């Protein structure tokens with residue numbers, strides 16, 4: 326009988342905080358941040374997750390998550406789907422009864438993600454430098470409880486996002502979030518653009534940055 330090799334993932338951090346983004350905002354949440362990302366968004370606020378991390382067995386990850394006593398879990402990164410075993414982690418978290426969300430760039434195929442998971446899928450606007458990596462076929466795998474998030478760094482990004490919503494009827498597929506790049510766009514400006522154009526999107530601010538500025542692991 327070959328030895329049973331525990332399924333391991335490369336993990337940057339596991340931390341207990343307040344969900345600062347998307348539709349679970351405000352809930353105590355345990356974040357599992359996977360290491361590594363194939364993209365390099367110009368404005369990425371989590372570059373520390375590109376390298377390093379430690380290999381952790383899924384059972385250990387589940388045990389550490391359970392120790393925090395929160396009902397919400399957010400699997401993020403780095404780009405979590407860059408590790409194939411992330412799919413098994415998501416399934417195990419759902420089986421354990423957690424409300425699970427996945428923050429993903431939308432650059433990798435989301436078809437294999439457990440349907441119980443709420444996908445929060447980015448579409449990268451031009452100022453990210455990674456627009457070419459948007460995998461548009463992913464739109465066909467969006468479920469009603471999923472969210473599309475477009476992070477906006479300029480008026481040009483906003484106009485690209487406004488056009489993407491209209492062209493792909495995004496709001497008819499799932500909730501659409503517009504989020505300002507911290508320090509690049511005045512949040513009030515983005516809010517007023519959305520109002521002026523009567524867009525069917527939900528404005529969001531990264532709540533954790535208001536609470537703790539841009540502290541890693543928060």
Ligand SMILES: C[S@@+](CC[C@H](N)C(=O)[O-])C[C@H]1O[C@@H](n2cnc3c(N)ncnc32)[C@H](O)[C@@H]1O
Pocket residue numbers: 362368369370371401402403404405428429430431446447474476504505506507531
């Ligand atoms: C760090 S990423 C990790 C998950 C995945 N790689 C992705 O890009 O969706 C988590 C979320 O933070 C957003 N984000 C990263 N840097 C940001 C910044 N400077 N301002 C606002 N949102 C940012 C990303 O667009 C993404 O929605």
Ligand SMILES: Nc1nc2[nH]cc(C(=O)O)c2c(=O)[nH]1
Pocket residue numbers: 342343344345346356371399401402428533543
């Ligand atoms: N508090 C808090 N909420 C978050 N929601 C999504 C995050 C992420 O980095 O994916 C994040 C984060 O880094 N911190």
Ligand code: SF4
Pocket residue numbers: 362363364365366369370371372402403404430
């Ligand atoms: S895809 Fe996500 S983790 Fe990767 S560089 Fe972009 S924002 Fe950062």
Ligand SMILES: [Mg+2]
Pocket residue numbers: 370371
């Ligand atoms: Mg973050």
